[in-house]
Amino acid sequence: MPAENYWFRRHEVVYEFLAPLVAGQQVLEVGCGEGYGTALLARSAARIVGVDYDAAAAAHAARSYPAARFARANLAALPVPSGSFDALVTLQVIEHVWNHPEFLGECRRALRPGGTLFVTTPNRLTFTPGSDVPVNPFHTKEFTADELVGLIARCGFVVDDVFGLHAGPRIVELDRSSGGSFVTAQLATPPDEWSDALGADVASVAIADFPIVRAQARPVDESLDLLVLARRPG
Numbered sequence: 001m002p003a004e005n006y007w008f009r010r011h012e013v014v015y016e017f018l019a020p021l022v023a024g025q026q027v028l029e030v031g032c033g034e035g036y037g038t039a040l041l042a043r044s045a046a047r048i049v050g051v052d053y054d055a056a057a058a059a060h061a062a063r064s065y066p067a068a069r070f071a072r073a074n075l076a077a078l079p080v081p082s083g084s085f086d087a088l089v090t091l092q093v094i095e096h097v098w099n100h101p102e103f104l105g106e107c108r109r110a111l112r113p114g115g116t117l118f119v120t121t122p123n124r125l126t127f128t129p130g131s132d133v134p135v136n137p138f139h140t141k142e143f144t145a146d147e148l149v150g151l152i153a154r155c156g157f158v159v160d161d162v163f164g165l166h167a168g169p170r171i172v173e174l175d176r177s178s179g180g181s182f183v184t185a186q187l188a189t190p191p192d193e194w195s196d197a198l199g200a201d202v203a204s205v206a207i208a209d210f211p212i213v214r215a216q217a218r219p220v221d222e223s224l225d226l227l228v229l230a231r232r233p234g
Helices: 002-022 036-042 055-064 100-110 145-154 169-177 182-187 196-204
Strands: 026-030 047-052 069-072 085-091 111-122 158-165 212-214 225-231
Touching (some): 002 036, 002 111, 002 158, 002 182, 002 196, 002 212, 026 036, 026 100, 055 069, 100 111, 169 182
Parallel strands (some): 047 069
Antiparallel strands (some): 158 225
């Protein structure tokens, strides 16, 4: 969908970043949605299974992406044996979950000892600045980097690395030319009412416009999205 290109590229870049990190592994994606990201990771993973609560999404993914396996499941009761995956990927999901310890406990159960957890979520400080109440009505809770790292650690994982997904120079310029926020400009009116210039700007966004940088190298609190790499202790 051309009108969703900004968000698509902002999500796709994380899958591209993770693909080499799961090469040759048994991978579970929890909250796979439409399935394009699961299919992207299937290019490098030895095997990948995507699960989603929405039955229509899981069925669509199974029809569309034969390189991966898909199933409909309650994300708090994953239909997989304990310790059966080397890596578990859950991107832009945890902010939709009601019981975070239960959810992360189930992710931990699915991983083998030493297995890796990859979590992304919007950075509350930039997504809903100045408020603890999510601006997105479908989000139950949004996190800062410190909050997310603390939660994951309390749920039995060892946090190995934290990254921020940032706005690159082109997105910064689009923010400036949009009166301060390129995202707000997109949300202000329905896509069929966008100006030709705004539509062209949205269509031009690429994954290169979203650098992913370690927290030690660039302040993670300034990022758009958070990416945490953790592992189940061996």
